[in-house]
Amino acid sequence: MxxxxxxxxxxxxxxxxxxxxxxxxxxxxxxxxxxxDGKRLNTWRAYLKPRLGDGNLTILTSTHARRLLIDDKQVTGVEVDFRGRVGTLSAHEVILTSGALASPELLMRSGIGPADELCEVDIDPVHDLPGVGKNLQxxxxxxxxxxxxxxxxxxxxxxxxxxxxxxxxxxxxxxxxxxxxxxxxxxxxxxxxxxxxxxxxxxxxxxxxxxxxxxxxxxxxxxxxxxxxxxxxxxxxxxxxxxxxxxxxxxxxxxxxxxxxxxxxxxxxxxxxxxxxxxxxxxxxxxxxxxYHHQVGTCRMGQDETSVVDPSTFKVHGLEGLCIADASIMPQIPTGNTNAPTIMIAERAAAVLVGSPLEGITTP
Ligand SMILES: Cc1cc2nc3c(=O)[nH]c(=O)nc-3n(C[C@H](O)[C@H](O)[C@H](O)COP(=O)(O)OP(=O)(O)OC[C@H]3O[C@@H](n4cnc5c(N)ncnc54)[C@H](O)[C@@H]3O)c2cc1C
Missing domain, CATH: 3.30.560.10 (Glucose Oxidase, domain 3)
Structure with a gap:
């Protein structure tokens, strides 16, 4: 065929x-x-599984992030539902990678988004970012x-x-x-x-x-x-x-x-x-x-007033301690499928976050 x-x-x-x-x-x-080897080489197999034994990696499964914790424009952690129990995880830096449908959702549940629309659903705006959730492609x-x-x-x-x-x-x-x-x-x-x-x-x-x-x-x-x-x-x-x-x-x-x-x-x-x-x-x-399951664009990177993420640092505009590195930051959907471009975003974000040159990234 x-x-x-x-x-x-x-x-x-x-x-x-x-x-x-x-x-x-x-x-x-x-x-x-x-x-x-006859099996799909997904990001779990390619990037995460080989690092499972590293002492600086903890994976919490069946854990749902409910909202970000924010103290005066500084993101300080995440409120999570860990197998039915609600608790908090503190961090000096949070990297959001929930995808194009869930990353804007988590921001808005935390009061980050279009202030007028958040007020309409009884959420107190913490940080007005009109582009959050828009530009879905x-x-x-x-x-x-x-x-x-x-x-x-x-x-x-x-x-x-x-x-x-x-x-x-x-x-x-x-x-x-x-x-x-x-x-x-x-x-x-x-x-x-x-x-x-x-x-x-x-x-x-x-x-x-x-x-x-x-x-x-x-x-x-x-x-x-x-x-x-x-x-x-x-x-x-x-x-x-x-x-x-x-x-x-x-x-x-x-x-x-x-x-x-x-x-x-x-x-x-x-x-x-x-x-x-x-x-x-x-x-x-x-x-x-x-x-075709290729949603992107809802936390668009850029430098104008409706953009959400800074393209060179991956930081959310106007906040400290919060980056986004997933398909949501693409300003425009690529002509081709979205998995590889998302991996490229993640590799570049990783390089920026650890301060290594972008060309130093090697593919697994
Ligand atoms: C059925 C299907 C088939 C696809 N086939 C292809 C293909 O053949 N080729 C291709 O290039 N692309 C394909 N794609 C698209 C590709 O998978 C996506 O573009 C890519 O995975 C996007 O990566 P991401 O990191 O932005 O989001 P995701 O891969 O969606 O990762 C987001 C992760 O965050 C988790 N999450 C979300 N909200 C929360 C929360 N509140 N708390 C905790 N965790 C949370 C989700 O469970 C998920 O694991 C397909 C997509 C689907 C759905």
Whole structure:
């Protein structure tokens, strides 16, 4: 399937790109994976597990950070729920890495954020930072699903998705803004999709993908108590340019799915389905859009008044003893997937925090 999906792309006029991390992402490529010894090399295996025996590392599992402790603009620690017991941890420096949805939540629960909005949910503002929780960005997918009847589709060598491409939804764009992905399984839009899909088990999917969205969402709080849920409004497809780009990507996926290289499985398109013409895809895309799980941007780094984090020190503007080093500090979502850029942020933050030159960082 991996070879044939690449060939199918080439049959529609796409160029093979042997290394989309070489400087140009455009073209169809084999997906690069963090795999070592047949297992995903995640950040736990790569960075933390090898340091488990070090005397200066303590890991508290099943421990939920409830809020930061702040004394006159100096962060002094964290209030935690440690397996049902609430306590405090003191620190002269706190490095927040809760991710793009939870880092702004923790700041706001601590009174750090847009002061007027905090007052509305009965939280006393401690430090007015209007950009906290704003600028939420994500990558978005909309599936084109083909059934293969009684014929199962072979899985990839190591993953169900092994081929993708970066393409321009409009040839006049300076860089690609879409990232269609091949999956050797039918990926019916579920979870948070506006219209839930279902269908036969044998099939494959070409996911239309929007990777340079113009829409911006936000994370806010629903109330002052730790159990009051945060509210995530992705504001997905609120800009027509995003709708147009995702429609173009879905249209391209339909074309690739019909290519001769995939005909041995006799695929029949079931979503959007033959009754939906290329000119009627907007409703389909709005009803099937799902997250690619790449949220960023809610504690944006920068030097202007709505930025949250200083780009050279990783410190939260206007506070002492608090840094952020996760996907929330990205000002703009990268075109590619977000895991490696987040690791890069963490490596750079680590170098700054220990005062070592950035070029001294070595990859595990
Ligand atoms: C299902 C899924 C698949 C993905 N696949 C890919 C992929 O194939 N390639 C890719 O590049 N990216 C992928 N991503 C995106 C990638 O995982 C993220 O961009 C990256 O992990 C972001 O890192 P982070 O450190 O900002 O946040 P996270 O990795 O989310 O880390 C935040 C951590 O903080 C913890 N936390 C949050 N709140 C609290 C609290 N109050 N107290 C204590 N702990 C807390 C969380 O449990 C979590 O462990 C995927 C994401 C998901 C969800």
């Amino acid at each position: 991996t070879v044939r999906s690449r060939t199918a792309g080439e049959q529609t006029g796409l160029t093979y790109n042997p290394d989309y991390n070489s400087g140009s992402v455009e073209g169809i490529s084999r997906i690069q994976l963090n795999v070592r 994500d990558h978005w997918l909309s599936p084109v699903i083909f059934t293969t009847g009684s014929q199962p589709v072979p899985m990839g060598e190591v993953a169900p998705a092994e081929v993708h491409l970066f393409a321009k939804s409009d040839p006049d764009l300076p860089v690609p803004d879409t990232q269609p992905l091949f999956f050797s399984v039918p990926m019916y839009a579920q979870d948070s999709a506006p219209n839930v899909q279902s269908g036969p088990v044998n099939g494959f999917t070409l996911q239309g993908g929007l990777v340079r969205p113009a829409s911006r969402g936000e994370v806010t709080l629903s109330g002052p108590n730790p159990q009051d849920p945060s509210l995530v409004n992705p504001n997905v497809l609120s800009e027509q340019a995003d709708v147009d780009a995702l429609v173009a990507s879905v249209r391209q996926c339909r074309e690739i799915g019909r290519a001769e290289a995939l005909s041995r499985w006799q695929p029949t398109e079931i979503f959007p389905g033959p009754e939906v013409s290329d000119d009627e895809l907007e409703d389909y895309v709005r009803g099937s859009v799902v997250t």
